[in-house]
Amino acid sequence: MKNLLFAILEILRCAQNDVFELRNGINKIGVGAEYMESFTPDEKEQLKEMLDSYEVEKEPKGPEYAGFWRRYFASIIDGLLISVAEAIIGFFLANTIPKLVRGSLWGFIPMPSGYVSFLMGWMYFALMESSPHQATIGKIVMGINVVDLNGNRVSFFRASNRFFAKTLSVLLLFIGYIMAGFTEKKQALHDIIARCLVMKR
16 A cells, blocks of 8 residues: 555646656556556556546646637627617617617618717626626627626626726727737727726636
8 A cells, every 4th residue: 555655646747747648548658657556456446436536636737818809709799789679679669769769770770869879888898798698699609797806706897897988999980999909918908098908708
């Protein structure tokens, strides 16, 4: 049993340095093989069971920031959803408060005024990104979410700041959005202003 103990200690030490694969079985063990000759069949079986159940701790992965294209497709999904919602609300307003309808899409779909559309977008993004999901529906589909610089859930106030800052990203000919493709933490301009990160789930 003493030899068995020494062998296990040596094997576990080597495993921490990734010298060999633990789950390849005792026949492929390089370091500690000199101990194997003195093992009884029961000891070998015991060692094999320990190796099969032992898991080497791996270095934790660094943060995975959401890239430009993942965010882009999430925006497309959100844009489509908001357009559908605007069309539904537009039909309702056309029959109740016509003054809040700015015109029609394709000649027959009434669309709400710019103020109503802006309010809808603000509520959608701010409420969803500050919710327990930390993401809009588009972001959920694409497997990303919005967090603060410490990786925590953002408040409604911070999510609102992020939404309003998108106006600046648009006014700069969408360069503020394109920044997400080459900044160190994949931040768009509105992320930097609101001190937010968009992460992979």
